Amino acid sequence: KLTGMSFRVPTSDVSVVDLTCELNSEATLKEICAEMKAQSEGALKGVLGYTEDKVVATDFRGDTRTSIFDADASIALDGTFIKVIAWYDNEWGYSNKCLEMVRVVSK
Structure with missing residues (x-):
C-alpha cells in the first residue's frame, strides 16, 4: 500500500515528496537506503538521486534528476x-x- 503527498516548500522552486509505504515483507531502513543508492548508481542513474547529507530545498535547485532520495x-516506523x-x-x-x-517521441 502507498500513501503519499507532494508539497511545495517556501522557495521559488523545488518540492518534496513524502511517501508512506506499507510493505508486504519486512525491510530495514538500511536495506531500503542501500537499494535506493544502488539504483541511483545503476539502472536509474541520472533519474534517481541519492543523498545522505543534511539538505534543504534550495540544495536541489537546478537538479535535472526526477527525484533525489533523502536517506537522512x-x-x-516498523x-x-x-x-x-x-x-x-x-x-x-x-x-x-x-x-x-520530446526527444523520445521524436525518434
Whole structure:
C-alpha cells in the first residue's frame, strides 16, 4: 500500500515528496537506503538521486534528476511501515524531463 503527498516548500522552486509505504515483507531502513543508492548508481542513474547529507530545498535547485532520495529524512516506523522523502526541482527539473520526452517521441 502507498500513501503519499507532494508539497511545495517556501522557495521559488523545488518540492518534496513524502511517501508512506506499507510493505508486504519486512525491510530495514538500511536495506531500503542501500537499494535506493544502488539504483541511483545503476539502472536509474541520472533519474534517481541519492543523498545522505543534511539538505534543504534550495540544495536541489537546478537538479535535472526526477527525484533525489533523502536517506537522512526517511524513517522506518516498523518492519513493514516506512516513510521515504525525495526532493525534486519542479521547474528546471520538470522542463528538462519535458525535453527528454520530446526527444523520445521524436525518434
